[in-house]
Amino acid sequence: MARLLVQLKMRLLLNALRSSRGAKVSFIVSSVFGVLVAAGAFVLLALLRGQSTSVDLTTVIFMVFAFGWLICPLIAFGLDGTLDPATVALYPVRTGPLAAGLLAASATGVWPLANVIGLLGVTAGLARGPLGLLVALVAVVLQVLFCITLARVVTTGMAGLLRSRRGKDLAVFLIIPIFAGYEFVIQVVPRLAASGKLTAASFNGVDAWMRWLPPGMAAHAIKDASDGHPGTAALRLALLAGVIVAVGWLWVRLLGRALVTPDTSTRSSAVRGTALPFARYGLRGAVAARFWIYQRREPSSLVTWGITAVIMVVVSISALMKQGQNPGVLIANAVFGAAFVGYFHANAVGWTGPPFVFEAMALTSHRSLRAYLTGQNIAVGVIAVPVLGVLSFGLALLARRPDYGFLSFAVALAGLGAALALSNILSITAPYPLVQRPGNPMRRPADGYTGYAALGVFANLIGVGVAAAPLIAAAVLTTGVASPVRVPVLIVAGAVYGLLLSWAGVWIAANAAEGKLPELCQVAARSL
Amino acid sequence: MGEPAISVLGLRKSFGDKEAVRGIDLEIAGGSLAGLVGPNGAGKTTSLSMMTGLLRPDLGRVLINGLDVWGDPVAAKAVIGVVPAEVRLFERLSGAEVLEYAGRLRGLPAAEARSRAAELLNVLDLAEDARRLVADYSTGMRKKAALGCALIHNPSVLFLDEPLEGVDPISADVIRRLLTRYVGSGSTVLFSSHVMELVEQVCDQVSIIDKGRIVATGTTDQVRGGKTLQQAFIDLVGPRHSGEELSWLGFSSS
Numbered sequence: 001m002a003r004l005l006v007q008l009k010m011r012l013l014l015n016a017l018r019s020s021r022g023a024k025v026s027f028i029v030s031s032v033f034g035v036l037v038a039a040g041a042f043v044l045l046a047l048l049r050g051q052s053t054s055v056d057l058t059t060v061i062f063m064v065f066a067f068g069w070l071i072c073p074l075i076a077f078g079l080d081g082t083l084d085p086a087t088v089a090l091y092p093v094r095t096g097p098l099a100a101g102l103l104a105a106s107a108t109g110v111w112p113l114a115n116v117i118g119l120l121g122v123t124a125g126l127a128r129g130p131l132g133l134l135v136a137l138v139a140v141v142l143q144v145l146f147c148i149t150l151a152r153v154v155t156t157g158m159a160g161l162l163r164s165r166r167g168k169d170l171a172v173f174l175i176i177p178i179f180a181g182y183e184f185v186i187q188v189v190p191r192l193a194a195s196g197k198l199t200a201a202s203f204n205g206v207d208a209w210m211r212w213l214p215p216g217m218a219a220h221a222i223k224d225a226s227d228g229h230p231g232t233a234a235l236r237l238a239l240l241a242g243v244i245v246a247v248g249w250l251w252v253r254l255l256g257r258a259l260v261t262p263d264t265s266t267r268s269s270a271v272r273g274t275a276l277p278f279a280r281y282g283l284r285g286a287v288a289a290r291f292w293i294y295q296r297r298e299p300s301s302l303v304t305w306g307i308t309a310v311i312m313v314v315v316s317i318s319a320l321m322k323q324g325q326n327p328g329v330l331i332a333n334a335v336f337g338a339a340f341v342g343y344f345h346a347n348a349v350g351w352t353g354p355p356f357v358f359e360a361m362a363l364t365s366h367r368s369l370r371a372y373l374t375g376q377n378i379a380v381g382v383i384a385v386p387v388l389g390v391l392s393f394g395l396a397l398l399a400r401r402p403d404y405g406f407l408s409f410a411v412a413l414a415g416l417g418a419a420l421a422l423s424n425i426l427s428i429t430a431p432y433p434l435v436q437r438p439g440n441p442m443r444r445p446a447d448g449y450t451g452y453a454a455l456g457v458f459a460n461l462i463g464v465g466v467a468a469a470p471l472i473a474a475a476v477l478t479t480g481v482a483s484p485v486r487v488p489v490l491i492v493a494g495a496v497y498g499l500l501l502s503w504a505g506v507w508i509a510a511n512a513a514e515g516k517l518p519e520l521c522q523v524a525a526r527s528l
Numbered sequence: 529m530g531e532p533a534i535s536v537l538g539l540r541k542s543f544g545d546k547e548a549v550r551g552i553d554l555e556i557a558g559g560s561l562a563g564l565v566g567p568n569g570a571g572k573t574t575s576l577s578m579m580t581g582l583l584r585p586d587l588g589r590v591l592i593n594g595l596d597v598w599g600d601p602v603a604a605k606a607v608i609g610v611v612p613a614e615v616r617l618f619e620r621l622s623g624a625e626v627l628e629y630a631g632r633l634r635g636l637p638a639a640e641a642r643s644r645a646a647e648l649l650n651v652l653d654l655a656e657d658a659r660r661l662v663a664d665y666s667t668g669m670r671k672k673a674a675l676g677c678a679l680i681h682n683p684s685v686l687f688l689d690e691p692l693e694g695v696d697p698i699s700a701d702v703i704r705r706l707l708t709r710y711v712g713s714g715s716t717v718l719f720s721s722h723v724m725e726l727v728e729q730v731c732d733q734v735s736i737i738d739k740g741r742i743v744a745t746g747t748t749d750q751v752r753g754g755k756t757l758q759q760a761f762i763d764l765v766g767p768r769h770s771g772e773e774l775s776w777l778g779f780s781s782s
Binding site for chain 1: 625635
């Protein structure tokens, strides 16, 4: 059974190389990334040799790997067919051999290998002497085994949920903290390190509690063996092995239950209220209602708002740390935030997907197209204005320049109008189908359409920047005017200018859409 | 037989080298319930998409109640209702919301759209699930919701692609009676299906499509020519495989 499942895993990996160009590229990118992580972790762990905080940092790195194993399978649930017990539930296989096979399948692939190679960096770092080396080898094997069994327990225990609509929604929401963490590591950590606020000493004592967790036990066993305490090292490894056996036992129990538990799919709950809002406003109101509901109920919509907020916050904090308290960063950030709102809505047809065909049946005139686009803009604007407002004022307070909150909000309003106009025009003139690849909860451009998505980003960044320039110039040129006069005038000017821009965008997009609906329907129908 | 509600003249469509529809001529009389049957990949869905203004034909004309679908799409779309083969509704709206939205897209006042939605949900046996998200609906429930969306503006011509696929027998019977009543009032239905018994039972007109061409059309009795429709269909389209290649099938393994 183990051989069969390992062969299945290998076949799945090789098939990724033979399938579509996109799948091939993502497999190659993932493999290259795996090699980089392996090399990076090895070097990082090796460089800790002789440092006073080496055991603390090794513990942290072991913890990070374990956390990765805990989170990634939740997002990549559909990617690895061997993760879902339902795929083998139909076959006459006993739980014991099946568990061994699934464990072996989990250990097969680029990432498990990258883990082993990366963690073996301890042999050159934390470990000293032959005994330290020997214990390091055992500790790495046990650490990887712990990670695999932990990942298996979580995915098997949550298999029913992850297969359901709610589970998939949950997986989408995991994108926000992962993205925020990634942005924090990329943007903020280097600046903290450069400013001397983050050093190796910052990790002193972090293992006071981590040492009792399985990854900490593995790291400390190496340290104990290297310091000439083989008994303590053996005890720690035995404890770690015991934890793995306990987690493995729990996994086998869960697997046995999952194989005979029917797929509960989704326990749905009712939504509040049965009527669509904005009833008095005709087609425009109906479309605004639909978009408004989607912004709240569609997880990927909420994720795009979350990502917009994360980008604005992290970029601002990072820029403020670099450039002192230069408030010009806040103005630039207002443009940036508005441009991202535009980008995330610049492919409304692709995001709507096949149900757009349903809407297209009613879009029979220039007037109805205008109402449709305006309805979308109202729904996006109702959310974007407060989001951009809160971020503008919040970041201005953080920079200790609350007055700049008003100025950046005025720029954000103008930028939002430009972003809505551009998103309307791009939705009609450069729509592209979005597809959801197994394992990735967010939809991506279909093969051959990545350039369209890039166009959306650049068109919005440049277009919003250019369109907001007059308001930025007005803000700069009126610095001598008293704030009680200047601020309200700029905010009203930003709002009116933004409305005019979005109105123009609606007209241009409606003109472009006339006679093009069948082609738009074809793009929408190709979205999954 | 009344005036044609649907007239299709020389409809053609190619996708790259593949000619999906190779010149279809079809006339469906007003007030009839017509079936379009054919094997998988025969061109049924492509033809229906072109007839409903959702896929631009390479050549040909489609007239609905005399209105040119591609010449005057505004007027033509206003009088038709469509249930596509692969029903993709707004997953994050509830059943009630999606029907109301369909009504409002079609220009019905909000109160009217809401009350018609409630009535349709009731008739289609979806009233209890009206507040559930469409994402949590089964295939059959989605089909019924899509049918409700297609009917809410009371169109004079209804296009249905595999309307009863995945629908339970009781609901299927309700839909059959609903369509019969709808046609009895002078409206027209064209639907595609693989289920010959169903087409034979409910349709007064049948067209058989194969490899992008209409190979037989007429009243149901004319097309089946004294045989069952299933047999007439197989005779016209021809069996693909006998199944005799699988010599091992049926012998129990030990």
